[in-house]
Amino acid sequence: MIQISHLSKIYKTGDVETIALNNVSFEIKAGEFVAIMGPSGSGKSTLMHMIGALDTPTKGKYILDGEEVEKLSDDQLADIRNRKIGFVFQAFNLLPRRTALQNVMLPMTYAGIPKAERREKAKKFLEMVGLGDRLEHTSNQLSGGQMQRVAIARALVMNPSILLADEPTGNIASAQAAEVMHIFQKLNKEGHTIVMITHEQDIAEHANRILHIKDGEIVNDNKGHKQRKAKPN
Numbered sequence: 001m002i003q004i005s006h007l008s009k010i011y012k013t014g015d016v017e018t019i020a021l022n023n024v025s026f027e028i029k030a031g032e033f034v035a036i037m038g039p040s041g042s043g044k045s046t047l048m049h050m051i052g053a054l055d056t057p058t059k060g061k062y063i064l065d066g067e068e069v070e071k072l073s074d075d076q077l078a079d080i081r082n083r084k085i086g087f088v089f090q091a092f093n094l095l096p097r098r099t100a101l102q103n104v105m106l107p108m109t110y111a112g113i114p115k116a117e118r119r120e121k122a123k124k125f126l127e128m129v130g131l132g133d134r135l136e137h138t139s140n141q142l143s144g145g146q147m148q149r150v151a152i153a154r155a156l157v158m159n160p161s162i163l164l165a166d167e168p169t170g171n172i173a174s175a176q177a178a179e180v181m182h183i184f185q186k187l188n189k190e191g192h193t194i195v196m197i198t199h200e201q202d203i204a205e206h207a208n209r210i211l212h213i214k215d216g217e218i219v220n221d222n223k224g225h226k227q228r229k230a231k232p233n
Contacts, residue, residue: 001162001193002028002051007060009046009216020046021057022216028195030161033188035196035207043216045166048197052085052164053077065161082111086155090167092147094139094154100126100146101135104154111158125153129183145176152183156192163187165196169203181206181230206230 009021021043028034038044049055050062053069056077062069065084072080081087094103104122113121126135129149139147148168155163165184169177185206188194196207204210205228212220 001030001032001065002195003061003063004050005061007050007057007062009043009050009055010058019216021050024060024213024216024218026211026218026221028162028193030193031188031191032209033184033194033196033207034209034211035198035204036211036213037198037201037204038213039199042213044197044199044213046216047213048164048166051162051195052087053081082107082158084161086158086160086163088148088151088155088163088165088168090170092139092144092151092171094147094150096139099136099138100131100142100150100153103139103150104157107154107158121157122153125156126150128156129153130179143176144172145179148172148176148180149183152180152187156187162193162195165194167198168196169198169200177203178230185227185230202228 004027005025007021007024008019011018011020024047036044036047050057053064056070060070064080067080069077069080095106101119101122104126105118108118108121123135126132129152131146131149131153134142134146142150169180172180181203184194184196198204208227210222211218212222
């Protein structure tokens, strides 16, 4: 699903070069649940931007589901993001005056899917994340954990190849975080490929593989750790 080979990202400010990623190589297979973990400034956010086709590398190769991302134009990058990647952000990124249903319908609106089909699919995915009774609630009527579940439903409606979650529990209470991680594990068990960025060890342990990044380099690839099971409250 994801093949990253000798990937580097160097930012230049005048004559000063900052190496954010340094010769990073790894693969993620379809159906894996991978956590990328590291402290602030480790390069994990830059790596997330690379995986999410939000930026291109200075050097190296990135193949996403058969497509060479580093060779794509800005328009092609936008297209691959829309088709192959479902994003879940720390800040939820929901439209505050829209209902849960309307927020989940939004990506399908841009894709030109008919309204009746949009509504039916949005309802289905909201029910999947346990919000079938919150369809008409706006963001200010939902808890942080419920807003994140709306964001997960929205990320899934276009049937992406991978679900990319950036600090998905960073803005919610621990009990709600457990519910969100339970949903991720359930989705993974159903076959979804999930890549999660986090700085929290207890959250990373819900994945079945942990990549540790430090100073722009992968320092440990923990494929065989015992996965922590999330239990909903």
